Amino acid sequence: MDITALITWVVTALGGFYLLGAWLRRGGIRRQQHGTSRLPAPVLFGHFVLAAAGLVVWILYVVTDASALAWTAFGLLLPVALLGFVMLARWIPVHRAHATVGAAAAAAGPGAEGTVPAERHFPVPVVVAHGLLAVATLVLVLLTALGIGGS
Incomplete structure (x- = not known):
């Protein structure tokens, strides 16, 4: 189960890298x-x-099969999940307003795109897959740390 958790974690991270890259490319910080x-x-x-x-x-x-490391990884995942839920809660209204904002920006003409949040461009399938894989990773890490399913 530890390898399965590792695989889900890596795939989740790849989705997260994609979302971070999209946010940065669209000028998220600016x-x-x-x-x-x-x-x-x-x-x-x-x-x-x-x-x-x-x-x-x-x-x-x-690599080491040290139980303390499994619990440390799980402990790190808890605030990661909390921050992920915070971002999801802040992204949902942006996604819902996508059609309205997109139409308004198109009507406003060139340059209006700068008033649209960078996260509006997140592909929904990537956001959903990232979240579902993150939950799966959290559960797999917890089960492994508890010694359920072998390591």
């Missing part, structure tokens, strides 16, 4: 400074850093 991004950079980057640190700890656990 738009946040102008008040148009709904994802606070400290939350986004905190989510990223804690998830990456947890993944490193999980890899060390897979």
Whole structure:
């Protein structure tokens, strides 16, 4: 189960990298400074850093089979999940307003795109897959740390 958790964690991270890249490419930091991004950079980057640190700890656990590392990785995943839910809650209104904002930006002409949050461009399938895989990873890591399913 530890390898399954590792695989889901890596695939989840790939989705997260894609979303982070999309946010940065669309000017997420710049738009946040102008008040148009709904994802606070400290939350986004905190989510990223804690998830990456947890993944490193999980890899060390897979190599060493040290129970303390499994629990440390799980402990790191808890704030990652909390920050992920915060970002999801802040992204949902942006997604719902997508059609309205998109039509208004098109009517406003060139340059209006700068008033649209960068996260509006997140593909829904990637957001959904990232979230579902993150939940699966959290459950698999917990079950492994509890010693359920072998390691």
